[in-house]
Amino acid sequence: MTAAVWRxxxxxxxxxxVGLHRLSMYRMDFALGAGAFLVRVGLQTAVVGLxxxxxxxxxxxxxxEVLFLLGFSLLPRGLDHLFTDQLWELGRKLxxxxxxxxxxxxxxxxxxxxxxxRFFHPxxxxxLAVGAALVGWSGNRLGLHLTVLQWLLAPLLVLxxxxxHTSVKLLFASLSFWTVTSLPSMYAANQVSxxxxxxxxxxxxxxxxxxxxxxxxxxxxYVPCVYLLTGATGLVVWLPVVTAGALAVALTVWRRGVDxxxxxxS
Amino acid sequence: MIVAENLVKEFRLAERKxxxxxxxxxxxxxxxxVVRAVDGVSFTIPAGSKTAYIGANGAGKSTTIKMLTxxxxxxxxxxxxxxxxxxxxxxxxxxxxxxxxxxxxQLWWDLSVPDSFRILRRVYDIPDPVYHRNLTLYRDxxxxxxxxxxxxxxxxxxxxxxxxxxxxxxxxxxxxxxxxPTIGLDMVLKDxxxxxxxxxxxxxxxxxxxxxxxxxxxxxxxxxxxVVDRGRVVHQGSIRDLLRTADRRSVVFDHRGGPAPExxxxxxxxxxxxxSASSAEDGRIRVDYPADRFTSRQVLGFxxxxxxxxxxxxxxxxxxxxxxxxxxxxxxxxxxxxxxARREGAA
Numbered sequence: 001m002t003a004a005v006w007r008x009x010x011x012x013x014x015x016x017x018v019g020l021h022r023l024s025m026y027r028m029d030f031a032l033g034a035g036a037f038l039v040r041v042g043l044q045t046a047v048v049g050l051x052x053x054x055x056x057x058x059x060x061x062x063x064x065e066v067l068f069l070l071g072f073s074l075l076p077r078g079l080d081h082l083f084t085d086q087l088w089e090l091g092r093k094l095x096x097x098x099x100x101x102x103x104x105x106x107x108x109x110x111x112x113x114x115x116x117x118r119f120f121h122p123x124x125x126x127x128l129a130v131g132a133a134l135v136g137w138s139g140n141r142l143g144l145h146l147t148v149l150q151w152l153l154a155p156l157l158v159l160x161x162x163x164x165h166t167s168v169k170l171l172f173a174s175l176s177f178w179t180v181t182s183l184p185s186m187y188a189a190n191q192v193s194x195x196x197x198x199x200x201x202x203x204x205x206x207x208x209x210x211x212x213x214x215x216x217x218x219x220x221x222y223v224p225c226v227y228l229l230t231g232a233t234g235l236v237v238w239l240p241v242v243t244a245g246a247l248a249v250a251l252t253v254w255r256r257g258v259d260x261x262x263x264x265x266s
Numbered sequence: 267m268i269v270a271e272n273l274v275k276e277f278r279l280a281e282r283k284x285x286x287x288x289x290x291x292x293x294x295x296x297x298x299x300v301v302r303a304v305d306g307v308s309f310t311i312p313a314g315s316k317t318a319y320i321g322a323n324g325a326g327k328s329t330t331i332k333m334l335t336x337x338x339x340x341x342x343x344x345x346x347x348x349x350x351x352x353x354x355x356x357x358x359x360x361x362x363x364x365x366x367x368x369x370x371x372q373l374w375w376d377l378s379v380p381d382s383f384r385i386l387r388r389v390y391d392i393p394d395p396v397y398h399r400n401l402t403l404y405r406d407x408x409x410x411x412x413x414x415x416x417x418x419x420x421x422x423x424x425x426x427x428x429x430x431x432x433x434x435x436x437x438x439x440x441x442x443x444x445x446x447p448t449i450g451l452d453m454v455l456k457d458x459x460x461x462x463x464x465x466x467x468x469x470x471x472x473x474x475x476x477x478x479x480x481x482x483x484x485x486x487x488x489x490x491x492x493v494v495d496r497g498r499v500v501h502q503g504s505i506r507d508l509l510r511t512a513d514r515r516s517v518v519f520d521h522r523g524g525p526a527p528e529x530x531x532x533x534x535x536x537x538x539x540x541x542s543a544s545s546a547e548d549g550r551i552r553v554d555y556p557a558d559r560f561t562s563r564q565v566l567g568f569x570x571x572x573x574x575x576x577x578x579x580x581x582x583x584x585x586x587x588x589x590x591x592x593x594x595x596x597x598x599x600x601x602x603x604x605x606x607a608r609r610e611g612a613a
Binding site: 007010011014015018021022025026097098099101102104105106107108109110117259261262263 | 277332335336337338339353356357358360361363365367369370371372374376377381385388389390391
């Protein structure tokens with residue numbers, strides 16, 4: 001068992017290297033992706049800035065706190081983006097075109113085999129860089145001083161957030177094993193995740209409940225940010241449970257999907 | 267080595283009704299039709315054989331291969347490859363098998379072939395000597411170096427197939443499953459592939475399971491055949507034995523003087539009832555006779571008596587004809603060489 005895990009870790013490093021190599025081959029692609037992404041985050045920041053010209057605070061959130069949240073939300077998203085973007089291909093065409101089989105005839109875990117085909121998706125690097133810059137800058141403006149515990153937990157909060165993003169994406173991508181393509185539902189889930197970039201307090205309670213307990217994107221940004229900004233532990237203690245639960249559900253659906261996979265055509 | 271026991275695979279197909287109203291109805295109701303692609307097939311393929319898995323279109327060849335490679339789980343029954351149930355232990359199974367699906371690539375589409383091989387080397391933990399020995403072999407036989415650093419997506423079909431075949435053998439698998447492996451290959455490359463598989467089989471005792479529409483592939487690569495019709499194994503044995511079941515044999519001859527080809531044909535058909543004779547453009551005459559009514563001795567005796575034979579030979583029964591007869595029940599087989607009749611039975 002441990003031997004198998006180590007083998008996958010070694011392979012992950014090797015295939016990560018392949019991914020980086022591929023980046024250097026598709027520089028234009030990288031530049032375009034990064035450029036488009038910067039425009040998007042720039043617009044988001046500008047909108048937040050416009051709102052705060054009119055009002056000093058929204059539901060108790062100040063301008064820099066909202067930017068901190070916006071920046072932090074990019075970190076788990078970027079980390080997830082970096083490693084799992086091949087899942088979009090699964091939802092889009094891998095089942096439809098009967099190409100998924102190739103992950104089942106290799107002596108590595110099919111999920112690993114799928115994800116490793118596109119390690120280091122360039123958009124993820126951009127999100128991580130911009131997110132870190134926003135968090136650093138707004139944290140500085142807020143005069144934020146984290147305790148030692150908060151510093152220690154911060155990377156874990158990002159990691160758990162990334163795993164939640166991955167779980168939701170995996171869940172909806174796996175639906176394609178039954179529905180052939182599941183891109184629309186993946187898009188929808190991705191759209192919902194965008195809500196998590198802003199304070200949950202501004203939404204209707206029903207949407208808040210959905211973001212917390214159904215598609216738990218609140219745990220990727222809002223919940224950890226409340227903890228980092230105020231020290232209040234409220235919901236953040238549930239983060240490991242929610243992460244584990246989301247992963248368990250997603251992996252179960254994935255596994256059943258793989259067993260139900262029907263490779264079409266001759 | 268490979269065992270199938272009562273293997274069944276059913277697919278559920280959603281019934282669609284025609285027209286716009288029909289499409290809307292399909293959205294709300296789910297009517298399914300069950301299609302049995304593989305219907306209780308049992309067989310054993312011994313280790314070290316080179317077996318052609320033959321069946322008519324829709325006989326479930328590809329579906330069976332997909333279960334043997336662990337890609338799909340059977341609806342009922344089971345199969346074993348090297349003692350492993352492939353769809354239950356995919357990773358363990360994958361170590362020992364090589365796979366080519368001619369229609370679908372398994373290489374990394376945006377990487378070059380050498381890069382893909384480097385990944386496979388890590389994925390399969392291929393020892394250095396094996397890796398280098400195989401690369402040398404591919405260089406010699408498949409001219410794999412000519413593919414250079416072009417990404418796989420930019421390769422032609424023939425170039426890609428070369429790489430796919432090489433990739434399926436790179437880790438010295440005990441069994442290779444090749445589904446339509448020679449699509450897009452020209453004659454020279456087909457020959458190279460045959461050489462490669464025969465050499466690997468000789469040196470490593472690799473078991474080969476192949477499906478192909480190309481009857482010459484089957485004849486050149488395989489030594490035994492497994493013929494499946496409507497889920498049943500109707501023949502398992504050497505290709506030679508399969509050919510021996512042909513119900514029509516042929517003799518082709520050339521003669522000096524005597525009657526013109528047309529009247530010679532008429533004379534033969536009159537003298538040997540049930541025999542068909544036809545003349546080719548080069549003046550030769552082809553005689554097809556039912557094997558259960560005449561022996562070759564009788565036919566040759568008749569010909570020697572009537573004509574001054576200049577040249578005479580008896581071609582091997584045509585595999586396509588034999589297969590066509592198996593699929594079509596015992597319907598009268600068309601004489602070999604009739605255009606338009608080719609291919610259909612050979613699926």
